[in-house]
Amino acid sequence: SNPVLLSETKNAVLTLSLNRPERLNAANDELLFSLTEALKAAETDPAVRVVVITGAGRGFCAGQDLGDVQNREGSTNFTEHLRHTYIPLIQTIRGLKKPVITAVNGVAAGAGASLALSGDVRLWSENATLIEVFSNIALIPDAGSTWFLPRSVGAARAFELMAFAEKVSAADGLKMGLCEQVYSAETFADDVQAYAERLAARPLNALALTKQALNFALSSSLDAALDNESVLQQLAGDHAEHKEGVRAFAEKRKPDFGKF
Ligand code: T3D
Numbered sequence: 403s404n405p406v407l408l409s410e411t412k413n414a415v416l417t418l419s420l421n422r423p424e425r426l427n428a429a430n431d432e433l434l435f436s437l438t439e440a441l442k443a444a445e446t447d448p449a450v451r452v453v454v455i456t457g458a459g460r461g462f463c464a465g466q467d468l469g470d471v472q473n474r475e476g477s478t479n480f481t482e483h484l485r486h487t488y489i490p491l492i493q494t495i496r497g498l499k500k501p502v503i504t505a506v507n508g509v510a511a512g513a514g515a516s517l518a519l520s521g522d523v524r525l526w527s528e529n530a531t532l533i534e535v536f537s538n539i540a541l542i543p544d545a546g547s548t549w550f551l552p553r554s555v556g557a558a559r560a561f562e563l564m565a566f567a568e569k570v571s572a573a574d575g576l577k578m579g580l581c582e583q584v585y586s587a588e589t590f591a592d593d594v595q596a597y598a599e600r601l602a603a604r605p606l607n608a609l610a611l612t613k614q615a616l617n618f619a620l621s622s623s624l625d626a627a628l629d630n631e632s633v634l635q636q637l638a639g640d641h642a643e644h645k646e647g648v649r650a651f652a653e654k655r656k657p658d659f660g661k662f
Contacts, residue, residue: 423459428467456505465512516545
């Protein structure tokens with residue numbers, strides 16, 4: 403049978419494609435475990451500088467596979483299931499010391515919406531839509547949606563989107579700050595690859611520390627964020643990347659960060 407996750411590396415960009423297209427890449431445990439493992443492997447793979455998560459076919463990810471839910475016998479242990487599947491996945495993405503791009507090619511619903519929001523950069527096709535669909539089956543948003551969404555749109559707008567399972571178009575998603583770029587559907591894969599390659603040419607040690615600093619600051623006081631910056635800046639400044647950046651500036655040439 404087809405692998406539930408496709409993996410391809412090109413020019414230091416690892417693309418992980420959710421591959422259950424006939425179900426709009428609804429997630430089962432195998433898919434969630436494979437994705438988390440592939441991300442962990444990417445962190446230590448010197449051939450990978452940037453990771454892209456996208457979906458095969460017309461959907462990005464339709465959230466938890468509801469077929470699997472129906473097949474569960476008796477009452478479901480949601481807490482245990484989340485702790486084993488979605489929580490480690492989202493923690494791995496947010497903690498990964500390499501940039502993760504979510505390339506949202508089509509509908510992102512439920513936990514798929516959470517996954518779409520979890521990237522360091524979110525690139526959407528004009529065909530992308532995001533739906534906090536959980537309330538349609540009387541569940542609450544999980545896999546991080548309650549954390550990500552209000553940080554972009556505020557708690558009241560997040561509540562409204564969640565309460566009515568309102569579909570957000572790509573144009574609206576861009577205005578609301580749910581994505582950073584929207585590309586035409588025809589050129590989407592090439593545009594994502596080109597963006598990812600541009601990112602891969604940036605100083606990745608500094609970007610990993612930037613990600614760490616942003617993660618910290620999102621739930622800290624200003625004083626704590628200022629202090630944390632001063633600690634992480636030491637790690638950036640001690641790295642060969644920084645020396646290369648300063649030397650390139652003095653020599654009036656482009657820095658070559660790719661070699662670090
Ligand atoms: O631990 C836990 O389990 C708790 C975790 C919960 C996390 C969650 O994500 S809960 C939310 C689960 N997801 C949903 O409720 C979404 C259900 N799907 C939809 O509402 C719609 O399919 C979409 C809005 C996503 C897309 O609509 P549309 O009209 O573009 O496509 P469609 O025709 O509905 O779907 C196409 C096929 O994909 C269809 O199969 P068929 O009829 O062609 O054989 C449909 O059943 C299948 N599909 C879509 N979503 C799922 C799915 N199959 C299984 N699970 C799905 N989530």
